[in-house]
Amino acid sequence: MNIVNKITLRQLKQNKRRTLVTIIGVIISVAMVTAVAVLATSFQDFMKQVTIASDGEWHVEYANTPANQLPTIQEDEQTDELVVTNDLGYAEFDGAERESKPYLFFKEMNEAGFDLFPVQLTEGRLPQSSGEVLINENILADTKTDLGIGTTFTVDIGQRVALNSEQPLGQETSIQYEDKKALEKLKPKQTKTFTVVGTMESTIWERSWSPGYTILHYLDPSTLNEGDKVNSIAKVNNVNSSIYDNAEHLAEQTGAEEIHYHDSLLRYYGVTDHSNLKKTFFSLIVILMLIIMIGSISLIYNAFAISVSERSKHLGMLSSIGATKRQKRNSVFFEGGVIGAISIPIGILSGIAGIAATFMFINPIIQEVANVDQKLSVVVTPISLVSAVVVSAVTILISSYLPARKASKLTAMDAIRQTQDVKLTGKAVKTSKLVRKMFGMEAEIGLKNLKRNKKRYKATVFSLVISIILFLTVSFFTDNIKKSLELTQADINYDIKLSGFEDVSADDIKPYTQLEGVTASTFIRTIYLSASVEEKKVPEVVKDYKQRPLDNGKYSYSVNLYAMDDESFRKYAGEIGKKTDDMIEADQPSAILVNEITYNDQSSGRVIETEGILTNVNETLTLHSIRGETEQKGLGEIEIAALTDQLPMGITSTSRPGGVDLITSEQMLETFLSNQKPEHARNTLYLNSSDPMKTQEAIEEIKPSHIRAYNVEQSRQQQERMLLFMSVFTYGFIALISAISIANIFNTISTSIAIRKREFAMLKSVGMTPKGFNKMINYESIFYGFKALIYGLPISIACMGAIYVSLRHTFTYGFALPWISILYVIIAIFIIVGSTMLYSIRKIKKQNIIEGLRQENL
Template sequence: MRVLFKYTRNALKKSKTRTLVTIIGIILSMALFTAVIEGAFSGLIFYRNSIVEEYGKFQGFYSDINKKDKKEIIKSDEIESYASWEEVGWAKIDSSIEEDKPYIHIESMGKNFNDLVKVDLLEGRMPKDSSEIIISDSLVSNLDSKSIADFKVGKTIDLSIGQRLLNGNAPKMNDNFDADEELVDTKEKSLKIVGVFSRLSYDIEYFECPGYTALTLGEGNGNYGVFFTLKSPDKFVEMTEKIGYIDNLRSNGELLRTYGNLGDGNIKKMLFGFTSFLVVFIVVGSVSLIYNSFSISLSERTKQYGILKSIGATKKQIVISVFYEAFVLALIAIPIGMIVGCVGIGTTFYLLKDAFKSLLSRNNNTEIYLVLNFSALIIAALVCLFTTMISALIPALRTIKKSAIESIRQVDDIKVSAKKVKTSKITQKIFGFEGMMGAKNFKRNKKRYRTTVISLCISVVIFITASTFSAYVSSSLNEFNVMEGTADIRYGFDNELFESIESERKVFDLLKNAKDVTGSAFVIELSNQGISFETEYATDEYLKYFSEERAKSVKSYSQIIFLDDDYFKEICKNNNLNYKDYFDKTNPKAIMHNHETTIYQTDNGTKFIQYEILDKNKLPLVVNPFVENEYDENGDIKEESFELKHNVNINGFADDCGFIIGDVACVIYPSTMFDTMVGKGMEDNFYTTCVFTSENHVSSYDDMTNILTENSYNTNTLNDLAQNGESNKLIIFILDVFAYGFIVLISLIVTANVFNTISTNVLLRRREFAMMKSVGMTEKGVRHMLYYESFIYGFRSIITGVPIAILLSYYIYKISNFAGDIPFFIPVESILIAVISVFVVVFATMLFSSGKLKKDNTIEALRSE
């Protein structure tokens, strides 16, 4: 065996180019395996850490447990760590605007509580004793405006604390409120508010819970909650069944899904499935490269193997020598590929850390980073080694089947008949003698050429489908942004908390002076309504999509809104309308944003369409409002018309409404006309918002939050729209980075494969080219023949790969949610890039290979063995 091993090493040294290309191929494969497996694991840890940062690291929670049961639970061998709280009691408050949530629910935190449960303080500090309390932000945001000041940090509140009782039984913590229940065993207590915290996880406090959680210290009533982590969280169900008390058990669902629990929402299994798919994909691409390399290497050495067989080498020894060659190459390439993969994915995470962080909530500081998992690295190395060995085994088995005489004579390297290599006369007329010879060579070496074409085809399919997927995500998110408009921040008023529109305007006046605000508008919108109008006023396109029957009148869910006067005047100016026409209280008129984008169901599926509602040539015209705000006995929406003080007269159209209105149709009045049009009796049929643009939406949002808090206003309905838009863009960016990174690496593997195959094939045909030159073919003729062969490579891979890629793109479109947002499209740009890239790779390789042939001496090439 030593002789065979030495022979193998010498063969590797002799074919340096091919050996180097094979090593590079294995390095790229290993780098991809490492990046995919380590990237998935690091992403899983990032998601897990973000959940811990948001809600705490508890995996399960037993509620309504007595002292004896608590001791039994914490003694269980399955429990790794635990913390508890003890119920102090329930106190009724009259200032909550939620009728089904009339209580403050006070719990006393036990030892290590903050280690397992995240208490995110928004303001103030933690309590130091039983006389201090911290309250939930959900309580603050649901107080009526008169009571907010009484629940500020530093204030002392007097509470009557007792236990809930319904029909003689004590309801559980999250049982819904019942009007017949009462508080018993009440005790009066004064508590100082020292902080405000973000509402606890839904897994702890259900939204249906009739009380807002408040936290303190000290003794309680003996009703406990136990938070815990398990020694084996991936076996949560089995272990908690051993512990018992299942009726009192709740889980930190999001966290457990990262450990491989809880069925359909199993994040770990989803990542494992996706990663496995990518690994299989890489194996297929890598095998084609490494197999080609070994196949060419063994084809070159067929004669030598025949000689070795003739002097006593067994089939087993030859196979072992091939495996030895594969192992030597893998031993060099796998460690390098592992390092390249780790550095690559680690650098990617570092560069994208801000992008990942921005996808989390505002107060979540979790960062993504490379988490080395040695088990994952070993798996990646074994998969790469397996891929290399399989790639070597296939041509090795083919080689050992030949007898020694057949191998030495190489009689079956090419077995073709004259009929099989026959070419059409058209080929010779168009491409000349050189083209005909190239076509014949392609036909008599079909297996070798087919492998290269398949490699190129795989690259084309991967590039087009991956880029199409990214394009669908981008289009879907961008269309969503269009529908939302271009405002940066929105604040919605809860009309129940404000006495009048004038009081809401005071808040608007405060907010528009926040830091970095560049534009603002106050909006009053009539709710749950639309407009109906005569069919003759509608556009044909609107009738085509939204009127099944050509009735006398049709309806549109176009809202009626009132904008503050200054902004209304600005809209009029931008659309060449005379704003003075719209302030006549005796004859009020409106303008209309007539353009709308929506999702429409067709016989062929759903599609995204844009259209105008009213015919611009029919101005002025009258429309009638209607409202849908009640349900009949069958649960269907009951339509009701309502009358305004005046007719809705549309006197102009506004295509440009600035940042106020997205791609939705609406009727617009100046706010001065609100009382003129609506008047009394409509208090329950409108709501108000204000929107803002900003140079720095983060600083504006933070300043607005402070302004609202300082003035005892609700902050719950303040939304950073710009942040949502940026998150969408970052999702697209992150997706593109990983999609195109994967494409580039796979393409490099395929390119190495193509370079290796074509260049080696050309060099193996030195005698053939020498014969052609000896009978009169010029260097130019040889180049033309190679150019024709390059064209065949590129053309066949394109006509095969592009249709497959389009079919896969359509499949992705159909199985994804994009079908409901945007129409299917053929990725023409990606196809053009793929076509150009294929021909560039093939022709560049041919030029490199033919350049080496120029140095050959014709006589020496003919004599060479």
């Protein structure tokens, strides 16, 4: 170790407080970088586990693959395990007690299928040979049957087909009725004998509305005939973007009819075949890493800049005894290396520990709210560690470069005179006369102090600006990620949907609304109509979608007119701030227009959010009933009573260009129709329940066969789970950014105040009172805050614009500034600056004036 480095180490030891502040700043920065990297990998792993637990661990499905081509897929270098499945079909179930579930559904798979798919054994064992089956435990609980373990039974298995079209029907399609008669039939194909060897929980192939109880049969691929076609499902050994090209090649080689990817799992490997999604993902990663690095660099740079400022006399002494520019520059780099060697390991451990503590706190909440067995575990990968180390090291290098360059240019005379930081001219410290008139002499002195110490002033303002940018851009980023997630999720705001009602009265739906556990209900009559809309009221996206108007220059819109029961409508109108009395008493029939649509544009691959129609309150729409493809009958005008983007329970958005949703009450609908009966109408009862599955069972016991029940609890839970996970990520990340920002500000201001001990002692020596001194400090805080906001807000808005443009590769919706976050920032800046300066001043308040004037270092 050379003499200059030895002297640098001695200086670090002698100035323990400054060294400690610098180390803490770097530790916080490294901890943030590490926490973000570990949080990302841990969250990614958690979502993989949740998806595997619910949908199975597979990546590519080759539908209808010839049996003789299975070895080709099995022997492919990318295939790790191969699941072979086949839907045998349905059999009549004599023991069925529910009219909506009269079948047994037989699905067969090889041994790998029982391992890779979420088959939860409850009793007995898994099938191991042909003829052995595993039955859904609900068969024994819900029906009258003797299909216990060890039972052998013979059934005729066939295919469900629609009566009119002969179209095959699967487990996703419930039984449809008309006039209480099923609109399907079962076409038997083969007779099979099976032996029950175990029971299992409900599987992913059976929903609450599925018409058949699932039975899993063991499939031995060697028994398949050459002409048989099965579904081959591959788990690949190395998940990367080459999976798509390889799957296309294998499908062409084997003659598989279709390829299905496990997109919900692949996206958590960072693999997607959507180019727009890739652009969004990578551009957001770049923006996010730049934000983190800028915040870290600003924090560490200020620490090193202050260090060099304090060490200026020491560096000048080195220069006076012959130290070269290179030696002085390297002394700062050496200091950075020492600080990094201490801080980076501690910062990495602190980041990991912080994430572990966070997971320990939120895991019980996630498991309770999201109803999952999986936990967030700390996953530290070599890539995340190396990334944290490299980003931290580069950050320290960049942060120390400018101070090192400054140190190399410092001459001995400048250092001894201490003139490099304060260079005064009359123009430099000139202030407006208005400042003294409005705020007094203390404000003028405070402003002159800031101008006199321009470098420290700029460093502090820079720290504040960076903090503003960090908080607002990250807040905007996370809010928009949540918004994007919401756009991709089904807008499910109910638990159970009952359809199939014909002419219905309140007495007809009363038995369902009074079931135990039902917390809310809404009965909605949906009428499908059309409207002709003037071109000036049609948004551009609709024109692009529709391409050309009708002969009369107007555009044809499809209209969903929803009529809610009067009580539910009154409650909904109140939620959006509309009084129903005004609507009901009016002579003109009126409705509330849901004027926001979200749809997936297939041509661009983007999710787009836009207005449905350009209209205002009190304007009218002329509605027509639809008869056939072209014939329309005018029904009259309906007034738009309110515009909203809020949907009531049971109603989902139109989600298509050229379509709008109107919501009115049953009473106003009768007035509008004037006893006319529309051609296309549907009646639906929507229920919310404290226990949807139990309510579903109760409904099945009392409903007639022509009423269909659809339970969306599983889909709704998945949506809430995704939003919860995103909220955890969002607020955790904002907490980290807020911590780094506050630490940055506190470090910069407190150190700057400590350095100004001599200056403050001089002001007191010439007669400044404690009251005047506090007043000066308060005005300095205000000047810092205003200056930071003047620069920080416009730059933050520009960064938000960059994030918005990045997201537009995949999602299209209006740009909206986060006004609440901006208000929080404005308040927080003045609170943090003011409290930090008061804290720092309190520490030097009782110092002796003589000691302060003699003070040269911390």
